[in-house]
Amino acid sequence: QVEINLKLFNSQNTIDEFLNKVVEYKNDYKFKIYAYGISQNPDTKDYILVLQNGYCERCGEKYKKIWNKWCNPCQIKNLKENFRNWTSGNEKIDNFIQEIQLKVNHSYGVIFEWISYNQFSDIKKIGNTIYSALWNDGQLKYDQNKKEWTRVQVEINLKLFNSQNTIDEFLNKVVEYKNDDNVKIYGMSQYPDTNDYILVLKTECNCEECGEKYTEISYKWCNPCQIKNLKENFRNWTSGNEQIDNFIQEIQLKVNHSYDIIFEWISYDQFSDIKKIGNIIYSALWNDGRLEYDQNKKEWTRVQVEINLKLFNSQNTIDEFLNKKIGNTIYSALWKDGLLKYNLNKKERERIRFKEVILKLCNSQYMIGEFLNKIKVYENDKIIEIYGISQDSDTKDYIMVLQKEKYDERYCEKCIEKYTEIEYKWCKPCQITYLKDNFKNWTSKNEIIDNFIQEMQLKINNPKDLVFEWISYDQFNYIKEINKNVYSALWKDGPLKYNLGEKKWERVQVKEATLKLCNSQNMINAFLNKVVEYKGDENFEIYGISQNPDTKDYVLVSQGGYCEKCDEKYTEIQNRWLEMKKLIILFKKCN
Ligand SMILES: [Zn+2]
Ligand SMILES: [Zn+2]
Ligand SMILES: [Zn+2]
Ligand SMILES: [Zn+2]
Structure with missing residues (x-):
């Protein structure tokens, strides 16, 4: 059973006219009134179109939207x-x-x-x-x-x-x-x-x-009251340094959203269980964890996060610190009290225990301005969340307490500095630190050669550079003489190259290497000068130095490219890498 409207058509009209009208109604998608059928008044013989109930009872006009029967x-x-x-x-x-x-x-x-x-x-x-x-x-x-x-x-x-x-x-x-x-x-x-x-x-x-x-009604967030509460809390903490206190207070009073971080002074004893996990990286516990405003629960909670600690050793002079001669040192730690969070149900701030954070140290007690500027850069770049500032009670080093999980794409996750080559996620200082750390894992047993290779390695300047290495002679198989002092060989591991796609170091299965002998051990300096000269040709790839254990002859390991007539490197060479797998020489010339 449905309520309907009847639309009368005077029988004076022709049946064609009536049917045209019916078609017109059936095609009237705009008002979406269903036409159910046709009837006829037996007395007047008037035809009747039977329609869905879609007309305002008061004014007789079609409803704008029939589904809610609303006549505005x-x-x-x-x-x-x-x-x-x-x-x-x-x-x-x-x-x-x-x-x-x-x-x-x-x-x-x-x-x-x-x-x-x-x-x-x-x-x-x-x-x-x-x-x-x-x-x-x-x-x-x-x-x-x-x-x-x-x-x-x-x-x-x-x-x-x-x-x-x-x-x-x-x-x-x-x-x-x-x-x-x-x-x-x-x-x-x-x-x-x-x-x-x-x-x-x-x-x-x-x-x-x-x-x-409320400033944000959905999250029950009143910004003026939050700021008032933070101000009232100023008397409950101090860094012991007025400049630092003012700096933190200034940042706190900039809070503007329920999702903002409350930047804090964090007592150093909040961090515990600091463990060395790499040469310059430490992991540790931030016991309480950082403050996060939970928009679903509408309250502040402390959320556990992994952190690293970054140290600026206070033993170094300020000049060294400014010149960044020291390796940056990072620690991760847990914050015992943890981050302040606003609990909406209790309408008060709570601490989330055991929050993992990054501690970035800076011997900046003499240069607080520099330290604070660095924090401002992080704040403005939004690369990483900053939870607050702390101080090592023994060394008096100031410490930035940073978020551990998320870094901006532009920043090296080891030192939190901008990548040298952002496109390839290549951080020169960290690569150099890595190479330096690796010095202890190899030796040529000759100090001059070791120093030379180390010096060459530390000259690395971009991800396309090869790492110049000491290569053990047993790496070479199928050694064949191709000229007086020039041999070809198969190199088991292959040279170390930065894979620009994968963004990591890997060994290229180049297989074929060319060994050039230096006959006399007494001519090391002449040999090394030759290496420097060859290195100067950026089209000629030199992989490192090796030594024949039987003859004690030093060997320069490189790509092919020596003139068959004079035994010297071609003066002009053009190469191309075939998908990092094989190096082919396109052009060579000897003057
Ligand atoms: Zn009406
Ligand atoms: Zn309020
Ligand atoms: Zn780095
Ligand atoms: Zn030649």
Whole structure:
């Protein structure tokens, strides 16, 4: 059974005209009124089109949207007719409410009303100028089936405005609330005893502490109150240095969102269980963990994170520190108390225990300005979250406490400095540190040669450079003489090259290497000068030095490219790597 409309067509019209009209209705997708069939009045013989119920009963016009049976012109007419049934007692306020009501244009949402104060019951103060209450008759809701307004009882909040303020000031405030999509306003009222005006709101829109609208309603975040709380907490901590204190305070007062980090002074005894996990890297526990505002739970919690510690050794002079001659040292640690988090249920800050953090040390007690500038760079670049500043109680080194998990793509995860080659994630200082650390793992048993190779290695300047190495002679197989002092051989491991795609060092299975003999051990300097000369040709790849264990002859290991006539390197060579696998010589020439 369905409600329907009957559309009459005078029998004076031809059947063709009628049927054309039927087709027109059936094709009328805009209004989406279904045509169910055709009938006929037996008395008048008038044909009848049987249509879905889609016409306003009051004005006979088609509904704009048939699914909610909402006729906007008739609703506005109803509201206008109802103006005489209510008044706030103040013409300005009446006009204000009427104006808002006449802007209605859909069936959902709220009809902004004047609500008599005796409509409210169970009124309780929950904060400064904020009360909770029950609205007895409740909110107007449009019933699509009954095609009429009904009222639904709702819990609401009442926000008081002191009657000392002018009506204009009050109405400006109402407009401000209405413009915030996250606020739901049901209407206005007035407290009869004091004549204070009242805004009738959805619950949990206002901060209970200050009574003002939350800065972020969904997260119950009141920024002015958060800043006030942080300010009040200034007396509960100090770094012992006024400049540092001011710096941290300044950053704290910049808090602007529920997802912001609260930058803190973190006592050094917060970190425990510091373990060396690499030459310059330490892991440790931040016992409480860092503060994070949980948007689902709407509270501050402390979240455990891995951290590293970065040291600037205080033993070094400030000049060395500035010139970055020392390797950067990083520690990871756990923060015992952990990060401060705002617990929304308890409405107070809590600490999350055992948060792993990175500690970046700096012997900057004499140059706090430099240290603080570095923090500002991190803050502005947003490469990494900074939780706060600490100080080593023994060395007096200042320490940046940094997030461990996430680094920006542009920053080396070992030293937290910008990559030398961002595209290839190649950090020159860290590569040099790696090579230096590796010095102890190889030796030619000749100090001059060792020093020479070390010096060559430390000249590495970009990811395309080969690592010049000491190569054990047993790496070579199938050694064949191809000229007087020139041999070809197969190199088991192959040269060390930075794989630009994978962004890591790997050995190239080049297989074929050329060995050039230096006959005399007594001519080491001449040999090394030759190596430097050959290295100067950027088209000629030199892999390292080896030594024949039987003859003790030193050997220069390189690509092919020696002239068959004079035994010297071709003066002009052009190569190409075939997918990092094979080096081919495209062009060679000897003067
Ligand atoms: Zn109507
Ligand atoms: Zn507040
Ligand atoms: Zn690095
Ligand atoms: Zn030649």
